[in-house]
Amino acid sequence: MDFSKYFDHTLLKPDAGIGDIQTLCRQALQYNFASVCVHPYYVSKCAKVLNASQVLVCTVVGFPFGANLTPVKVKETELACQEGAGEIDMVINIGALKSGQNDVVLNDIKEVARVSHSFEAKVKCILETGLLTQEEKVLAAQLAMEAGADFVKTSTGFLASGATPEDVALLRQTVGDKLGVKASGGIRDLKTAMLMIEHGATRIGASASVKIIEEAMAKKPL
Numbered sequence: 001m002d003f004s005k006y007f008d009h010t011l012l013k014p015d016a017g018i019g020d021i022q023t024l025c026r027q028a029l030q031y032n033f034a035s036v037c038v039h040p041y042y043v044s045k046c047a048k049v050l051n052a053s054q055v056l057v058c059t060v061v062g063f064p065f066g067a068n069l070t071p072v073k074v075k076e077t078e079l080a081c082q083e084g085a086g087e088i089d090m091v092i093n094i095g096a097l098k099s100g101q102n103d104v105v106l107n108d109i110k111e112v113a114r115v116s117h118s119f120e121a122k123v124k125c126i127l128e129t130g131l132l133t134q135e136e137k138v139l140a141a142q143l144a145m146e147a148g149a150d151f152v153k154t155s156t157g158f159l160a161s162g163a164t165p166e167d168v169a170l171l172r173q174t175v176g177d178k179l180g181v182k183a184s185g186g187i188r189d190l191k192t193a194m195l196m197i198e199h200g201a202t203r204i205g206a207s208a209s210v211k212i213i214e215e216a217m218a219k220k221p222l
Contacts, residue, residue, distance in 0.1 A: 003216060006197065008058050009209040010037040025049040031213050035087055037205060040080050047084025056086035061112060064156040066091030070108045077112050081119035088116045089153060091126040097140055109147035124151035124182050130161025141174040151203065155185035162186030165199040172200025190215040
């Protein structure tokens with residue numbers, strides 16, 4: 001795979017303005033990243049800029065805590081897909097998972113996946129691994145797989161704890177080759193990005209994508 005296609009070029013800061021989003025899209029086009037990952041408000045704006053390219057628009061649902069009601073997540077997903085999102089990064093219901101309400105978690109993911117797939121959009125389930133035990137990480141990944149998700153994703157990036165190689169390896173071991181694994185949170189340099197890929201990540205979520213890709217290009221032309 002082209003190294004640049006590992007990256008979801010991400011800007012989810014609450015104070016990001018339209019100028020920042022335009023820069024994000026220009027950079028994504030320049031480096032041919034897999035996607036830009038933005039808040040739902042900016043999906044249509046990004047879709048217009050990226051329409052003629054292979055760069056997808058990714059957005060977040062139930063972000064950042066995952067505690068929205070399922071119908072709200074479903075509506076968020078529907079509107080985002082209508083506006084041009086090709087990928088949906090949804091936060092699972094973390095509290096329900098930790099309360100043993102597996103059916104709630106499963107249905108939550110399943111309903112978002114159902115709507116996403118009707119628009120041919122992929123779903124990445126954000127597990128927020130920093131809040132989970134080892135057993136809960138495995139269970140969450142299994143539920144995501146059963147519910148029809150396309151990826152499991154480590155983190156929102158909004159907690160102090162982000163992606164770790166150990167968590168990426170655990171998720172890869174759990175889902176095998178059936179799902180993608182996205183590492184996100186605290187990935188700011190080439191060494192860390194490569195470590196995640198070596199442990200099984202097929203996608204990297206990072207706001208430092210340009211820095212990482214330029215570091216790679218300086219070492220060896222891509």
